[in-house]
Amino acid sequence: MSKIHFITGGGGFIGSNLVDKLLDCDQKVVVYDNFSTGRKKFLEQALSNPNFMLLEADLLDLEAITSAMNIPIDTVWHLAANADVRFGLDHPRKDLEQNTIVTHNVLDAMRLNDIKKIVFSSTGSIYGEPLVHPTPEDAPFPVQTSLYGASKLACEALIQAYCEGFGFNGYIFRFVSILGERYTHGHVFDFCRSLLHNPDELRILGDGHQRKSYIYVQDCIDAMLLALDKCHDGVNIFNLGVDSYVEVNDSVNAIAQHLKVSPRLKYSGEKRGWIGDSPFIWLDTGRIQSLGWKPKINILDGVIKTLDWLLLHRYVFGDDHNE
Amino acid sequence: MSKIHFITGGGGFIGSNLVDKLLDCDQKVVVYDNFSTGRKKFLEQALSNPNFMLLEADLLDLEAITSAMNIPIDTVWHLAANADVRFGLDHPRKDLEQNTIVTHNVLDAMRLNDIKKIVFSSTGSIYGEPLVHPTPEDAPFPVQTSLYGASKLACEALIQAYCEGFGFNGYIFRFVSILGERYTHGHVFDFCRSLLHNPDELRILGDGHQRKSYIYVQDCIDAMLLALDKCHDGVNIFNLGVDSYVEVNDSVNAIAQHLKVSPRLKYSGEKRGWIGDSPFIWLDTGRIQSLGWKPKINILDGVIKTLDWLLLHRYVFGDDHNE
Numbered sequence: 349m350s351k352i353h354f355i356t357g358g359g360g361f362i363g364s365n366l367v368d369k370l371l372d373c374d375q376k377v378v379v380y381d382n383f384s385t386g387r388k389k390f391l392e393q394a395l396s397n398p399n400f401m402l403l404e405a406d407l408l409d410l411e412a413i414t415s416a417m418n419i420p421i422d423t424v425w426h427l428a429a430n431a432d433v434r435f436g437l438d439h440p441r442k443d444l445e446q447n448t449i450v451t452h453n454v455l456d457a458m459r460l461n462d463i464k465k466i467v468f469s470s471t472g473s474i475y476g477e478p479l480v481h482p483t484p485e486d487a488p489f490p491v492q493t494s495l496y497g498a499s500k501l502a503c504e505a506l507i508q509a510y511c512e513g514f515g516f517n518g519y520i521f522r523f524v525s526i527l528g529e530r531y532t533h534g535h536v537f538d539f540c541r542s543l544l545h546n547p548d549e550l551r552i553l554g555d556g557h558q559r560k561s562y563i564y565v566q567d568c569i570d571a572m573l574l575a576l577d578k579c580h581d582g583v584n585i586f587n588l589g590v591d592s593y594v595e596v597n598d599s600v601n602a603i604a605q606h607l608k609v610s611p612r613l614k615y616s617g618e619k620r621g622w623i624g625d626s627p628f629i630w631l632d633t634g635r636i637q638s639l640g641w642k643p644k645i646n647i648l649d650g651v652i653k654t655l656d657w658l659l660l661h662r663y664v665f666g667d668d669h670n671e
Numbered sequence: 672m673s674k675i676h677f678i679t680g681g682g683g684f685i686g687s688n689l690v691d692k693l694l695d696c697d698q699k700v701v702v703y704d705n706f707s708t709g710r711k712k713f714l715e716q717a718l719s720n721p722n723f724m725l726l727e728a729d730l731l732d733l734e735a736i737t738s739a740m741n742i743p744i745d746t747v748w749h750l751a752a753n754a755d756v757r758f759g760l761d762h763p764r765k766d767l768e769q770n771t772i773v774t775h776n777v778l779d780a781m782r783l784n785d786i787k788k789i790v791f792s793s794t795g796s797i798y799g800e801p802l803v804h805p806t807p808e809d810a811p812f813p814v815q816t817s818l819y820g821a822s823k824l825a826c827e828a829l830i831q832a833y834c835e836g837f838g839f840n841g842y843i844f845r846f847v848s849i850l851g852e853r854y855t856h857g858h859v860f861d862f863c864r865s866l867l868h869n870p871d872e873l874r875i876l877g878d879g880h881q882r883k884s885y886i887y888v889q890d891c892i893d894a895m896l897l898a899l900d901k902c903h904d905g906v907n908i909f910n911l912g913v914d915s916y917v918e919v920n921d922s923v924n925a926i927a928q929h930l931k932v933s934p935r936l937k938y939s940g941e942k943r944g945w946i947g948d949s950p951f952i953w954l955d956t957g958r959i960q961s962l963g964w965k966p967k968i969n970i971l972d973g974v975i976k977t978l979d980w981l982l983l984h985r986y987v988f989g990d991d992h993n994e
Contacts, residue, residue, distance in 0.1 A: 440782070505815040506767075
């Protein structure tokens, strides 16, 4: 019998894509999600699969997560998180609770159930405003610029300490922003919704020259599965991204062209889109590429594919909880 | 009127020494301590000073700390912490609560009271097992090896995010181990107590070759006050230590000689004293030294002075809560 993949946040963007991928490979999958930002609709296909089980519960409930893990789990994919970087300052406790404390709960539930393998979705935001580009995993000790980055760094540190202290195997993936099917959060989402509402004007946070890198969700999942297959250190840390970056303006142009609109562009004008926004994110992915992985979809193709998915699934614009 | 220094953990080792120093300089001092490891006896002198006030309360109580800070505070010295590295794995939630969550409470209480300056006692432990010695502040991005180090890293990250997001000024000091008056925790304490109990045998965790650096508490306080005076960046990070290190064996020899005993030495034998113990801690202190500070007391003199203080204040051995 194949062992179970346990996915927190399995109703979310990355999570639900991973669920489908694992089920396609005849794996057993349990999703634990409170659907605060995830969506049941993303699990429609999974829910009809006998290898799939859904647990609707909250990760702040240590007893619930500990009891949920009392099954033969091989790998915990801890993808649940507050992924909202921009509004962190409006609710300064949210990242602490939804990211740091929740990750501690996941780790301790694993320890109590003698489960040792954890995969964690971290972020390039933990490099703060890096001095080295592209930024490698062993970049100089960073200074945090957002509560989101701070909380993800705290999660990474907890996982590393559990690896050393309790013999866990940790797989930490530091993502750039992700594009693809079921994308519900970020600049393509915001620009698409805004242009559908008003094609004549587009407000852009920052000066448009922020340089960002994006990876496609299927490329991201392929990279994680490869690393799990090939690497077996206590702590395994990988940047995930592509070999290039674009300016926000490049993305805006591609989106406008694809939607066949010519909006007036209104910039807020600062170098950073918001406090804690890094004006230049570009990660060195030499480590994951040395395992034989390469991204298949480049940034602007990813933007267009994401846009096409959004246009076909406009229901995702209808619910404020994903903004 | 001089503004107030607010010191969490002011009843502890570093805290109570800082209290006396600030009161000597005619500053006003408020201590907030739950005396879980601090001691009222350390504040005996302060308690008779009209510039001093003691608040006995818990930092996990966000309401209490927020209300306590509703006074004209200039600087918050956040020194309260679970400082027990060795037994972290016995109670994996303690560092999360006593360090990470408590630090968030302190920061948010400051925000709510419009207080902007925080000094934080971090640790060389956040470098994990560094690859570079002496280790500079911008060492390669470390991997955590203890829950203690992980929690202190989380605190640093939170402080940095508050500096960026809310305009705080943060002073983060990464200490090596500290020696001096009111020292109640660490190898000199353990060895002294053991040899007073049985001078014929001494059990040593590890192989005795662990290399460690120690700073004297008065040197440490001088360095912090200098940095506060001279540096005014958003985030100010300094290693605090001395230019050298000793082996555990060197310290054992100095202690035995000073106590005039010749114990059989029984080593547990591993390279590390315990899981998460770094076998080589030596910090690069060029940054703080460039401000004009130099440590006045070397390691082995510090060990002997600490030993002398312990011998004159044996009551500190009497209470398990400081072990």
